Amino acid sequence: MATARQTADIDLRTRLQDWLPKLVLSPSVAAILVFVYGFIAYTIYLSFTGSKMLPSYDLVGFDNYATLFGLSAWSTALINLSIFASLYIIICMAIGLLLAIFLDQKIRGEGLLRPIYLYPMALSFIVTGTAWKWFLDPGIGLEHTMHLWGWESFKFGWIKDRNMAIYTLVIAAVWQSSGFVMAMFLAGLRGIDNEMLKAAQIDGASNWQLYRRIVIPLLRPAFMSAFVILAHLAIKSYDLVIALTGGGPGRATELPATFMYSYTFTRNQMGVGASSAVIMLMGVAAIMVPYIYAELKEKK
Amino acid sequence: MSAATQDTAVRTGRITRTFIYVVLIFFALFYLLPFFIMMINSLKPLSEITAGNMMALPKEPTLAPWGAAWSTAQIGVEATGLKPYFLNSILMVVPAVAISTVLGALNGYILTKWRFRGDTVLFGLMLFSCFIPFQIVLIPMARILGMLGLAGSVQGLILVHVVYGIGFATLYFRNYYAAFPTELVKSAMIDGAGFFRIFWRIMLPVSGPIAVVCIIWQFTNIWNDFLFGVSFGGLNAQPVTVALNNLVQSSTGVKEYNVHFAAAILAALPTLLVYIVAGRYFVRGLMAGSVKG
Incomplete structure (x- = not known):
């Protein structure tokens, strides 16, 4: 009798132990399924409805998408994003690679320089935007200072110029993220086997050839990661635009993220706003899904 | 290194x-x-x-200007300075970081040491949630928070940040625990140690570094968040980033640049201090969030 009860006890305990992990995991899984994937499904659904100020459930097919791609504000946002994203990614990588290679030359004071390059990454984009907005303001910032220093003809009014304002966004964003890219490349460089480089050198390779032919190709994974991170950051850019230019002058710095917010919450075109969010998600998914898939497969 | x-x-x-x-x-x-x-x-x-x-x-x-930025500057309709918003941010950040880190540690432990069919897919789903553009969840989140009565409250923001912080927290702990010898866990199981006992006695004591990485990452992200704060903060729960933006963008009166700068530095101070004190861990968090998925 006693032994039977004991076995039952143990049975219960093992079964509980079997279930416990799944039980503990379930709140997180439920939260992700509801708040991420459920919400995505809901927004996709809304993008096919005639929702205006409040969600409504009358399906209108692809009308919102047709409206969206007919809007000049949206095409402006897409063009701006393509300019911003490509320059942001290219310049961040160029600066990041340059600094990483230079820092890797047994530099005295590396321990001091590295954190200086990286600290902007700890700041909020709102803080970055506040600092740069003022620095770039011709009336009081850089242009004004140059005039005071006697360079009367110096002009730097990009932030007020419809054609140039998008580049100010690039400057501030590069300032914020390029140090991070440097850190990624530096980690990549430190992982390269030096013996291989020495062998190439004995064979008479110059420094330039060494980097061009051996080091940079070996950094492929770092390039890949940097690209993925920067590209998805660019698509999501919102705070910096709000703080630096507010999307202006005119619509010169409107990006999909600011478009989505204003159409959904201030212009009461929720259906159109939802469809723009879906397009943004598709952009991010196109970049992230293959990357995550590859990373997870590699792990197995 | x-x-x-x-x-x-x-x-x-x-x-x-x-x-x-x-x-x-x-x-x-x-x-x-x-x-x-x-x-x-x-x-x-x-x-x-x-x-x-x-x-x-x-x-x-x-x-x-620092005094003004902290306690008397006009933000929105009231001349309160950053102080109340700074407090909102603290009230929001501390529980959000604590909860998401604890969940991340447990999830990482389960996903590496109590594996089951489909766990990789589940982790993939969590991982993707780290990178979604949050515009895709703004509309339903606004409705749900309204239905729960959490719209415009610090509790609402805590919920939002916990939910969207789970992914990264799980990522950190999973990758960290994956390197921890599973044999130790197995032998403890044979000795009769249960789920929580193993977590408490074996995993937790070695989790210090990754916990620091995770806490710093979540702290920086949540403190610096603007989109959720401006969407769901209402009037009473606005975090400091939203208040700073309102202060700097306000179109009325003289632009007090000196006050704006003091406010910007105040808003940046907590994350900056964390960076100065524990920069090494901050960089590790950045890298772990990108190089290794």
């Missing part, structure tokens, strides 16, 4: 080295300049800024 001992194969001449140092120092100045300018101008009276040179050191240094 053996920067000093590693013998680099690349040999550089004196001129090249000078050039390298010049470039490195130039960039150091580039990164430091905006913050330096904010700092010196936050210590000037307004007249000195509008009449003078932004690069000049303050002639009559004053802490008045």
